[in-house]
Structure formats: C-alpha cells, structure tokens
Amino acid sequence: MTRTKKIVGAVALLLVAGIAALAVAISRNAPCGPSVPIAPGVATMKAIVHPCYGKADVLRYEDVAVPQPGDREVLVEVRAVALNPLDWHYLTGTPYVMRLDSGLGRPRSDRLGVDFAGVVAAVGPGVTRFKPGDEVLGSRFGAFAEYAVVAEDRALVPKPSRLSFEQAAAVPVAAITALQGLRDKGRVKAGDKVLINGASGGVGTFAVQIAKALGAEVTGVCSTRNVELVRSLGADHVIDYKQDDFTRGDRRYDVIIDNVGNHPLRAVRRVLEPDGTYVMIGGPKDDRWLGPVLGFLKAPLMSLVSSQRFEVLLAGMNAADLGVLNSMIEAGQVTPVIDRTYALQDIPAAIDYLETQRARGKVVAARP
Ligand SMILES: NC(=O)c1ccc[n+]([C@@H]2O[C@H](COP(=O)([O-])OP(=O)(O)OC[C@H]3O[C@@H](n4cnc5c(N)ncnc54)[C@H](OP(=O)(O)O)[C@@H]3O)[C@@H](O)[C@H]2O)c1
Incomplete structure (x- = not known):
C-alpha cells in the first residue's frame, strides 16, 4: 500500500470513529438522578420536572424553589398552562440533533412547559407595565409549575377579559x-x-x-x-x-x-x-x-x-405579536378551542394524549 493510501485510510477510519462516537454521545440517555435538594427555609412550589430524557413516565410532580423576581421581572402565580408538541420534544430529547442545545445525555434544564396564564403575584424593581393582581398570559420555559418568573419586556401581556385562564394559556405558542x-x-x-x-x-x-x-x-x-x-x-x-x-x-x-x-x-x-x-x-x-x-x-x-x-417557520415568542392576537381575541375574531383540561399533576397523562396527534384544539392543565 502506498503512503498516500495509508493516510487516506487512517483519515477515513478516524472520521467513521468520530461520527460513531458523536452518534453514541448524542443518543445516550443518562439515568434519572435524585431530586435536586432544597435548602432549608426556602419557599417551595410544585412543578413538573424531568431529570432525564424519556417518555411521560419519567416526569415527576415535586417541590422546587419558588423563583424570585429580579430587576424588571414579574412573578406570576400560574393558574393554567397549555401543552405543545414542543414539550414532548424537550421531554424525549428528540430529534437527537436538538440535544446539541437541550443537553447531551440528560436535559440541561429539568423543567418543562412554555405556555401559561395567571395572576401577577409580585414584581421586581423597575417593573412599570405590570402590578400585583394583574391577569396575564405569556410564555416562559419551565411554565409547568405553580409560579413562573418572566422579564416584563418578554412574551407577557394582559389576559383578554373574555377568556378564562385555560383559554388564555392556550394562546401563546x-x-x-x-x-x-x-x-x-x-x-x-x-x-x-x-x-x-x-x-x-x-x-x-x-x-x-x-x-x-x-x-x-x-x-x-x-x-x-x-x-x-x-x-x-x-x-x-x-x-x-x-x-x-x-x-x-x-x-x-x-x-x-x-x-x-x-x-x-x-x-x-x-x-x-x-x-x-x-x-x-x-x-x-x-x-x-x-x-x-x-x-x-x-x-x-x-x-x-x-x-x-x-x-x-420557526415561531418566535414576543409581546408585540401576543398584543396583535389579544386585539383579534377582544374583537371576537379568535377564540381558543380547548379539547381537554387536566390537573397540573396529571400533565404526564396530558402529554401522552397530545402525543397521539389526535388533539382537537388545545390540551391544557389547570390548578384547582
Ligand atoms: N415551526 C414552528 O415554529 C412550530 C410551532 C408550533 C408547532 N409546530 C409543529 O406544528 C405541528 C402541529 O402542532 P399542533 O400544536 O397543531 O399539534 P397537535 O395539536 O398535536 O395536532 C393534532 C392535529 O393534527 C391533525 N392531523 C393529524 N394527522 C393529520 C393528517 N394526516 N392530515 C390533517 N390533519 C392531521 C389531527 O386531526 P385528526 O385527528 O382529524 O387527524 C389533530 O387535530 C407539530 O408538528 C408541531 O411540532 C411547529
């Protein structure tokens, strides 16, 4: 074998080994670890968490720390959330290519959910657009919880008065x-x-x-x-x-x-x-x-x-478009269609249902 052939063979072998290693790394599911411990004295809330990739049965409904609003942030008491196929993708970590962003082996964040509607519970310093008691809807990663913190200039808008919290949560994504x-x-x-x-x-x-x-x-x-x-x-x-x-x-x-x-x-x-x-x-x-x-x-x-x-299309969440939708909703041109409403702790069953791809309108979950 000539020297050139040997070099080409070695490079090809390295390439194949590299692709195989990447394929193994990207498709590997690390086992579910224990829950994250909470420091004594910290206020807690219930949230849906997934410490590992998998089906809905890896989801846990457990105590996590209540987030605190920082500068120009709003703390929302979540009343209802909506499910999207996106949640299923984050839960399963598929397609695997998305793990380059969401985390190799296990999810970078164990929280799930995006769409929510609720009531402003507190505001951080510098917040001008919202005050405690305001009814709002918006999107924020990790929304499947009793509270969510959102920057006031992100995807957060007043809830249209004609919508219930369940209907409002159905809107964002x-x-x-x-x-x-x-x-x-x-x-x-x-x-x-x-x-x-x-x-x-x-x-x-x-x-x-x-x-x-x-x-x-x-x-x-x-x-x-x-x-x-x-x-x-x-x-x-x-x-x-x-x-x-x-x-x-x-x-x-x-x-x-x-x-x-x-x-x-x-x-x-x-x-x-x-x-x-x-x-x-x-x-x-x-x-x-x-x-x-x-x-x-x-x-x-x-x-x-x-x-x-x-x-x-790769949709982008923003307050301006939520405002456009609010106008259509207030004008009676758009009304969310709700298929099923689950309790927050029953989100695993709600995800199983959404995965059937037979939903008629939106699948939501609400606090009692
Ligand atoms: N690109 C983006 O930024 C973006 C954003 C949001 C969602 N998405 C994607 O958009 C897709 C739809 O999302 P979604 O929230 O609407 O999902 P969904 O609520 O789960 O959609 C379920 C609906 O799909 C219908 N369906 C299933 N097979 C069909 C077929 N062969 N022909 C026509 N209708 C069919 C079902 O109707 P039947 O029961 O009558 O079949 C059911 O009503 C998902 O793939 C999601 O990942 C993309």
Missing part, C-alpha cells in the same frame, strides 16, 4: 405560530385562497380563525370527525383527508400552511398557484435523529427551482 405563518411567511392578504393542512389541532384551529380575520378564503384539511369543528371556526371549505387528498384536487391555493408535512413537496406544488407560497410548520416526528429537520432543509431547495415560494 400555537396562536403566534399560526399568526407568523400566515402573516410573515405566507404574506396572506384579503381575498387569498389559503389551505390549512392539520386544521383541527392546536395550531390549525388558530390558523383557520386568523386567516379568516385576515380576509382569506379558507380551506381546512382534517379527518371526518373534525369536519364540523373546522367549519364552525369559519372555514369556507373543508376537505376530509379520509375521503380526499387535497394535493390531487382541482383547486389552487395562494398560500398553504402545513402543520402536518405528510405530502411530498412535489405533490403540494401541483395545487399551489404559480406565485403561491407553501409554509412548512410541522413535519413527521418518526425520525429520531433529525425529525422534521430534513423537511426544513428541502423547502428552501425547492424554492430555488420553482417560481413558488417554499418557506419554513
């Missing part, structure tokens, strides 16, 4: 995703023909109502049992995917909002107007390594070879 998908990525304008694939889930039920509020002609795609629900939200047309495949129909759309990602992009192209826009929001989660990431990579590539736009 799902409604902001629908709004940003339609308005920012889809650039929907009055008169546009908009199709929403996955119209009966958490994001979809908001998307149908927001698209109508933006003046679009809306087609919702759902299964037979949800046809009436989607119609009741204002959809002009409903396609029952058990009977018909929207990618084989005659109708063309200006914007397609895809919460499911179950059709190849080449099939979706066929029913998109030549200058239409496809917005990928959700994708199949069966691939434990990359999840929807592959689909997210394919969409921009498709844009390169097409007059149609293929966009990917």
Whole structure:
C-alpha cells in the first residue's frame, strides 16, 4: 500500500470513529438522578420536572424553589398552562440533533412547559407595565409549575377579559405560530385562497380563525370527525383527508400552511398557484435523529427551482405579536378551542394524549 493510501485510510477510519462516537454521545440517555435538594427555609412550589430524557413516565410532580423576581421581572402565580408538541420534544430529547442545545445525555434544564396564564403575584424593581393582581398570559420555559418568573419586556401581556385562564394559556405558542405563518411567511392578504393542512389541532384551529380575520378564503384539511369543528371556526371549505387528498384536487391555493408535512413537496406544488407560497410548520416526528429537520432543509431547495415560494417557520415568542392576537381575541375574531383540561399533576397523562396527534384544539392543565 502506498503512503498516500495509508493516510487516506487512517483519515477515513478516524472520521467513521468520530461520527460513531458523536452518534453514541448524542443518543445516550443518562439515568434519572435524585431530586435536586432544597435548602432549608426556602419557599417551595410544585412543578413538573424531568431529570432525564424519556417518555411521560419519567416526569415527576415535586417541590422546587419558588423563583424570585429580579430587576424588571414579574412573578406570576400560574393558574393554567397549555401543552405543545414542543414539550414532548424537550421531554424525549428528540430529534437527537436538538440535544446539541437541550443537553447531551440528560436535559440541561429539568423543567418543562412554555405556555401559561395567571395572576401577577409580585414584581421586581423597575417593573412599570405590570402590578400585583394583574391577569396575564405569556410564555416562559419551565411554565409547568405553580409560579413562573418572566422579564416584563418578554412574551407577557394582559389576559383578554373574555377568556378564562385555560383559554388564555392556550394562546401563546400555537396562536403566534399560526399568526407568523400566515402573516410573515405566507404574506396572506384579503381575498387569498389559503389551505390549512392539520386544521383541527392546536395550531390549525388558530390558523383557520386568523386567516379568516385576515380576509382569506379558507380551506381546512382534517379527518371526518373534525369536519364540523373546522367549519364552525369559519372555514369556507373543508376537505376530509379520509375521503380526499387535497394535493390531487382541482383547486389552487395562494398560500398553504402545513402543520402536518405528510405530502411530498412535489405533490403540494401541483395545487399551489404559480406565485403561491407553501409554509412548512410541522413535519413527521418518526425520525429520531433529525425529525422534521430534513423537511426544513428541502423547502428552501425547492424554492430555488420553482417560481413558488417554499418557506419554513420557526415561531418566535414576543409581546408585540401576543398584543396583535389579544386585539383579534377582544374583537371576537379568535377564540381558543380547548379539547381537554387536566390537573397540573396529571400533565404526564396530558402529554401522552397530545402525543397521539389526535388533539382537537388545545390540551391544557389547570390548578384547582
Ligand atoms: N415551526 C414552528 O415554529 C412550530 C410551532 C408550533 C408547532 N409546530 C409543529 O406544528 C405541528 C402541529 O402542532 P399542533 O400544536 O397543531 O399539534 P397537535 O395539536 O398535536 O395536532 C393534532 C392535529 O393534527 C391533525 N392531523 C393529524 N394527522 C393529520 C393528517 N394526516 N392530515 C390533517 N390533519 C392531521 C389531527 O386531526 P385528526 O385527528 O382529524 O387527524 C389533530 O387535530 C407539530 O408538528 C408541531 O411540532 C411547529
């Protein structure tokens, strides 16, 4: 063997060994450790924690320290929280690629949940927008707890008076995703023909109502049992995917909002107007390594070879968009759809239910 061949062989071997080591490191689940001890005299609250990656059975409902609001921070007594597929991804640490951020082996943070609604319990120095007793909604990592601390300039807004705490908690992630998908990525304008694939889930039920509020002609795609629900939200047309495949129909759309990602992009192209826009929001989660990431990579590539736009949304939580949604809610244009309400300590069962991907609207959990 020549010297060059030996060097190339050694480099290839090192590369394979490196990739194998990375694959093992990234997919390894460290065992669940003991609970974090709490110093004597520290005020405690109940929270949902997951000291390791796994299914809902690794979740614990246990005592943790009550967070204290610092400068320009608000302490919220949480009355209700909402679940999102995001929580399931953080719980399981899948797709594995996300562990580069959420933690290798075990989660960097053992707390879970994002969406909440509640009452301001205390404010830190310098807070001007909120005072104790205000009813609020917002998003904050670790929201599955009796209290949450949020910076006043982050995703925190007054709760619309016409919503219960359960309805208010349902808003942040799902409604902001629908709004940003339609308005920012889809650039929907009055008169546009908009199709929403996955119209009966958490994001979809908001998307149908927001698209109508933006003046679009809306087609919702759902299964037979949800046809009436989607119609009741204002959809002009409903396609029952058990009977018909929207990618084989005659109708063309200006914007397609895809919460499911179950059709190849080449099939979706066929029913998109030549200058239409496809917005990928959700994708199949069966691939434990990359999840929807592959689909997210394919969409921009498709844009390169097409007059149609293929966009990917990564929703960003912010107070301005929660304010826009509050206006739509106060105007009666948007009302959260609640499927089931669990008790806070029953969040493991709520996560199991959400994982079935059969939720009709939002799944929430509330304190008694
Ligand atoms: N990109 C982002 O920033 C972002 C933000 C939020 C969520 N997401 C993703 O968006 C997706 C949807 O989230 P979600 O909160 O709406 O989830 P969800 O509430 O769990 O969605 C459940 C709904 O999906 C419907 N569905 C399942 N299979 C379907 C199919 N083949 N065709 C049409 N509808 C189908 C179900 O209706 P049937 O029972 O009638 O089938 C059910 O109503 C998830 O993948 C989530 O991870 C992404």
